[in-house]
Amino acid sequence: MVESTVKNQRNLFQRFNLEVRDHMLAWQQAVLIFGGLLLGLFLSALMLVVAGVGVSDLLNEFIISIFTSSRNINAVLLLSAPLVIVGLSAAIGFKARFWNIGIEGQVIFGAIGATLIANYDIGPDGFRVLLMGLVAALFGMAWIALPMVLRLKLQVNEIISTLLLNYIAFNFLLHLLFGSWKDPITSFPNSKIYDQFERLPKLAGLDFNVSILLALALVIIFVWVLAVSRFGFVLKFVYSNSKMAKSIGINVGVLVACAALASGALSGIAGFTISASIDSRLTQSFFVGYGFLGILIGFLARNNPLLVVLFSVMMAILMVAGQTLQVFYQIPFSMIQLIQATIVICVAASEFFIHHRIRLVK
């Protein structure tokens, strides 16, 4: 059975004892989290039924029609790619105890960087996409640099500084889209459409976009950096005890800075992925939701890159099914956001049972 030290805790109700567990086997944790997930899905289904979707339609829209239609599978993969990347971005921040809540701002700046290259036709056509991706990563890094420096030099809380920069980035985006980057043909507030070679292509002979492979490649790099490289090893040390790490001569500041910059770069790449594979241009609202979802996916996956992929696909399925519900059942898309939040709340609640045990006192 589970090792646990009994630390008696008198709860609100005197009949129950609340004990803190030290350790729980991995499979037991997985069962509990899966239980939380099921509860979240059950509550979500309940909300949809109350909103007027039939029980049999639920199964049909969320499972059968997703996996039997290649169009829907492609849509899920297309949405999953940027979600995986923002999930990794949040996870690398968490690993250094740096709360990057500014993913949305970095997504915006990444896409602005990519669009800059596309708009002014910088670099040879053949390498355009590659250059756009690199510049996006740099712009994402640049946008996290200020909160990172403020946190390391002045102990300014990065949760708030990164978040405030989201609003500044958004207003800058509108400044561009309603100003000099307005579509020259239609005068709509979005950038002019990317040329064919400025988009992430579909895979030759196959129907799906290369973006999911980009995301998976980043997952592999992430796994390598954290599990194999020296950086990952030291990061683990800093995560579990940064004072101890400092006292044996590890430069904690540099390490946190590297992790924060990596987080910004990943978010920037996610912005490039969205604009180069989904919209093929910069729009006013392309980034909406990715910030929170990235953080929630990173949290749900407990910073595990493989679980990031799993939860990203789950969120993407919800979003694709949500679009169908919107069209055929007049369910507002905000229902999907509510469902995603409900699932996170349930999984977070299930963690209570990983850390505690309730026992009836005889």
Added chain:
Amino acid sequence: MDFFVNWVSVVPQFAVPFALATLGLIICERSGVLNLGAEGFMLVGAMIGAGATLVTGSPHLSLVLAALSAGTLSLLFGFLVITLRVNQVISGLTMVFFAQGFTTLVSTKMNWTNKAFEGIGKIDFGPLADIPLVGRLLFDQDIVVYITILIFIVVAFAFERTEQGLRIRAVGENPEAADAAGVSVVMNRYFAVFIGCMLVGLAGAYMSVVVSKIWVDGMSGGRGWIAIALVIFARWRFWPALAGAALFGCVEALIPRIAAVGLQVPQYFVLMLPYVATLTVMVWASLGKNSSGAPGALGKPFVREERN
């Protein structure tokens, strides 16, 4: 001079949401609960305030209902962070995400979005408003402005001078000691979260019911986050928080003025002002004294007898 009077006289209505939200957050955080969900509670307050006004026709009653609904949602937040001891940062962010979905969904379904209504007007003090310079600032405001001042006095008194205030401060500073003295950490934290979030909800309702007299999706526009920064800026004290709110009221009130006097500044850069100002005051606050003034147990869940 006209520019100055016109500007200053509208400052209170921009300052009140910051003041109420910051006050609510301070109550919450002085009990040891970090509340990053402010933006969400504001949205709920704003949406329910507008919806209740449209349904009941009474904007005053709606302010109360809005505060109560934000308080009700805060019990879910409290359950997560106090009873289940879930990470407070994640829980707060989830509440914002939840509230964004919830308010948009409900207002769309109920058809409350973008519907203008009567709202609450200004109190007529007659000739007093004609006093030069300060007349309009002091005597051309709505009732909530005056109530806000009253709430500040009551809360500051309750916190410093009553036993309940002492209990909340104790569970936020040193929950182990409070617990040993027989003060319930759990109940006092729930109480502080409930009262605090009601004020944050009221801040949101003020924006929809009194200022804009309409509900628009996501109308709090980051003010909840600015309030969180103001708490740090005020070092968790009430009167500096009111001063900070007034400062940010000035900044926000400046935005429509800049366009009105015909200054040629790009519009979206002007709209960045509150956020840039917030960053600036956060840096300024970090340069000051060594201690931040944060409650001792802020952000830490309470677990009795953690040692073996």
